[in-house]
Amino acid sequence: MESIADTVKSGRVLISDGAWGTFLQRKGLQPGECPEAWCLTHRQDVRAIAASYIAAGADMIETNSFGANRFKLDHFGLAGSVAEINYAAAAISREAAGDRRVIASVGPTGKLLMMGDVAEDELRAAFGEQAVALERGGADAICIETMSALDEAMAAIRAVKETTSLETICTFAFEKTKLDEYRTMMGVTPAEMAAALIAGGADVIGANCGCGFEAMVGIVREIRTVNKDIPVLIHANAGMPVVESGEIVYPWSPAAAASVVPELIAAGANIIGGCCGTTPEHIRALANAVQAFDRHSAAG
Numbered sequence: 001m002e003s004i005a006d007t008v009k010s011g012r013v014l015i016s017d018g019a020w021g022t023f024l025q026r027k028g029l030q031p032g033e034c035p036e037a038w039c040l041t042h043r044q045d046v047r048a049i050a051a052s053y054i055a056a057g058a059d060m061i062e063t064n065s066f067g068a069n070r071f072k073l074d075h076f077g078l079a080g081s082v083a084e085i086n087y088a089a090a091a092i093s094r095e096a097a098g099d100r101r102v103i104a105s106v107g108p109t110g111k112l113l114m115m116g117d118v119a120e121d122e123l124r125a126a127f128g129e130q131a132v133a134l135e136r137g138g139a140d141a142i143c144i145e146t147m148s149a150l151d152e153a154m155a156a157i158r159a160v161k162e163t164t165s166l167e168t169i170c171t172f173a174f175e176k177t178k179l180d181e182y183r184t185m186m187g188v189t190p191a192e193m194a195a196a197l198i199a200g201g202a203d204v205i206g207a208n209c210g211c212g213f214e215a216m217v218g219i220v221r222e223i224r225t226v227n228k229d230i231p232v233l234i235h236a237n238a239g240m241p242v243v244e245s246g247e248i249v250y251p252w253s254p255a256a257a258a259s260v261v262p263e264l265i266a267a268g269a270n271i272i273g274g275c276c277g278t279t280p281e282h283i284r285a286l287a288n289a290v291q292a293f294d295r296h297s298a299a300g
């Protein structure tokens, strides 16, 4: 299959999938339960999530492997199951994806290099172990996501490139500061991220989670001040979560999310999908908005 980067460079805007974590909760994942263990214990539920995003029009889907690194799995006594869980995660999404792509999710380890929690080679070994199993399970690309520290992201990119032949996607989670800047929890700006990840050899870069679809426009614009050509992927939350009668609710409707698509494309986004709180209905609305944008552009 053609690489994601080549497809994007031919001018197509691609659709990615939506939330996994909040979807698993809707299917009954309990607080304190290991989401990734569901790849082994609730295979049909996990497959149904993947299939629902494909049915909604996603060109690529992620995997239920966000926290499936040895450090996070260790909290659940599953550090010895990294290979098994990641293989299953990729195989499940592969099964559901048909001729679409599988971009396998790799999240942060929760360990901070700058605090001396862990050494760089330990981080790389952990990411490599995860990436190898995801490739064996059938992933087309590795999507390193929700990153906030440059050093951890760079270790992950290096590990993926050393241990697999997969395309490497890397996205950071930004918040808006009181000074109206976008920064990660660790203080990294979109421009700093872009420069570092491109130098590190990432094939696709971008942003996920954070503060919603509208904020992503500013983030993409800032990335584009550094580089005009690198493919940019956006997985936006359905807004900032609010608590309504004891329940966490994500305020952005599918139509609201879709209304930002023309601006996102104009800013330079190439791949658009959702993060926390987005559903297959959001993805269907995004896909329709991209098609409408294409028709409009074709009509001049």
Ligand SMILES: [Zn+2]
Residues within 6 Å of the ligand: 208, 209, 210, 237, 275, 276
């Ligand atoms: Zn999110």
